[in-house]
Amino acid sequence: MFYASRGSIPPKRHTQHRAPDGSLYAEELFGVEGFTGRSSLLYHVTPPTRTHQIEAAGVELRLEEADDGYHHHRLIDAAGVEPHGDAVSGRIPLFFNGDIVMGVVRPADAMPDSIFYRNGEADELLYVHEGQGLLDTVFGPLRYGPGDYLVLPIGTTWRLEPDAASLQRMLYLECPSELEPPKRYRNDYGQLLEHSPYSQRDIRLPDAVPARTDAGEFQVHVKMRNRLTAYHYTHHPFDVVGWDGYLWPYAFNIGDFEPITGRVHQPPPVHQTFAARNFVVCSFVPRKFDYHPLAIPAPYNHSNINSDEVIYYVAGNFMSRRGVGISSFTLHPAGIPHGPHPGTAEASIGKEATEELAVMVDTFHPLKITRQAAALEDARYPYSWLPAEDASGEALELSERGPEAFPD
Numbered sequence: 001m002f003y004a005s006r007g008s009i010p011p012k013r014h015t016q017h018r019a020p021d022g023s024l025y026a027e028e029l030f031g032v033e034g035f036t037g038r039s040s041l042l043y044h045v046t047p048p049t050r051t052h053q054i055e056a057a058g059v060e061l062r063l064e065e066a067d068d069g070y071h072h073h074r075l076i077d078a079a080g081v082e083p084h085g086d087a088v089s090g091r092i093p094l095f096f097n098g099d100i101v102m103g104v105v106r107p108a109d110a111m112p113d114s115i116f117y118r119n120g121e122a123d124e125l126l127y128v129h130e131g132q133g134l135l136d137t138v139f140g141p142l143r144y145g146p147g148d149y150l151v152l153p154i155g156t157t158w159r160l161e162p163d164a165a166s167l168q169r170m171l172y173l174e175c176p177s178e179l180e181p182p183k184r185y186r187n188d189y190g191q192l193l194e195h196s197p198y199s200q201r202d203i204r205l206p207d208a209v210p211a212r213t214d215a216g217e218f219q220v221h222v223k224m225r226n227r228l229t230a231y232h233y234t235h236h237p238f239d240v241v242g243w244d245g246y247l248w249p250y251a252f253n254i255g256d257f258e259p260i261t262g263r264v265h266q267p268p269p270v271h272q273t274f275a276a277r278n279f280v281v282c283s284f285v286p287r288k289f290d291y292h293p294l295a296i297p298a299p300y301n302h303s304n305i306n307s308d309e310v311i312y313y314v315a316g317n318f319m320s321r322r323g324v325g326i327s328s329f330t331l332h333p334a335g336i337p338h339g340p341h342p343g344t345a346e347a348s349i350g351k352e353a354t355e356e357l358a359v360m361v362d363t364f365h366p367l368k369i370t371r372q373a374a375a376l377e378d379a380r381y382p383y384s385w386l387p388a389e390d391a392s393g394e395a396l397e398l399s400e401r402g403p404e405a406f407p408d
Helices: 344-348 371-375
Strands: 004-007 026-031 039-044 053-056 074-077 091-096 101-105 115-119 123-130 133-137 140-144 148-152 157-162 169-175 215-224 227-235 240-245 250-253 272-276 279-284 308-315 328-332 357-363 368-370
Touching: 026 240, 091 328, 091 371, 140 148, 140 250, 148 272, 368 371
Parallel strands: 115 215
Antiparallel strands: 004 240, 026 039, 039 240, 053 227, 074 328, 091 101, 091 368, 101 169, 115 157, 123 148, 123 169, 133 140, 133 157, 148 250, 215 227, 272 279, 279 357, 308 328, 308 357
16 A cells, blocks of 8 residues: 555654653554554554553354355345444354455444444455444544445554444455455555556545543453453543554545456456455446447356355346345355356347446355354255246255245
């Protein structure tokens, strides 16, 4: 990423930076990969180490795998998930492996005023499907709205404040590796190149605000090793007077992703938006279709030989799918082919554009599904490539319910 600066910082790093009353601000190096990765320097009114109580902040966090004994395509319908909890406590994990945890959250409430969150073991990404509000961070606040990707580097202290009466729906993911723009979009200096589908101008950084100097009782809930630990402070965690560096939270709106198109159908890497260790995040956005006179805009059948593909459906009509609603997930796992549903390839011929909007995550290690995902699964989906008249019958049973005709 690129260099940024907010607020008050000294002319030279690791030198005295004093408040108007002569007191010394506390410098904090906020960085990854020891002292060799991206980092920023933050200047606090009060040393960030000054805690007076540490305690457990809830039960141990465990992901429970669901396994029906089969290897097959899945449809997880999350549209009916009810709002509950806040941006952290309301999370419903659906898919996971050693590289990623992914799910949905529908915050019903803001996080309590005195409680803040920090993931000490993973970068986090929130994709805002519905709702607007304020993402407040130790780096400063960010307004968010529909279509925003909110990227939070590991160790960032933050809280989410949904606007009053604003219904919220978000896709979330956590990953222990850095989430960043793909390397092929960047030069050796980190600058996004001319062929990148977005640029630095599209990235929104936190606003500079006066440091919070409130005194009181504040807690930062730190996620580490499958548990939350509450660190108590008598000073407000957002007491930063200034910061600079290359590591900071930011927002990027999916509407600012410029689609890459061609004469014939383009493969999924043209939609790539972020990269991390062993997975990528892609954005399917409204775009012109292929313009070869014999082009078939619908994607061709393909086998994910060594990757699992999850698509979250946000809006519009996904040209290659039938019977898949908004706020649903499809999981197309490695080793078996998938492709356009019957009739959709032919129907796509001659179409000039699509209004589809979706987020795709491709992982290079197998994904597991959680018991929460299994409870939302539609067992008919693996048979949805059959002609409608053949998509029923006990001979095709996958579960005790058996498949039914998949709706058009």
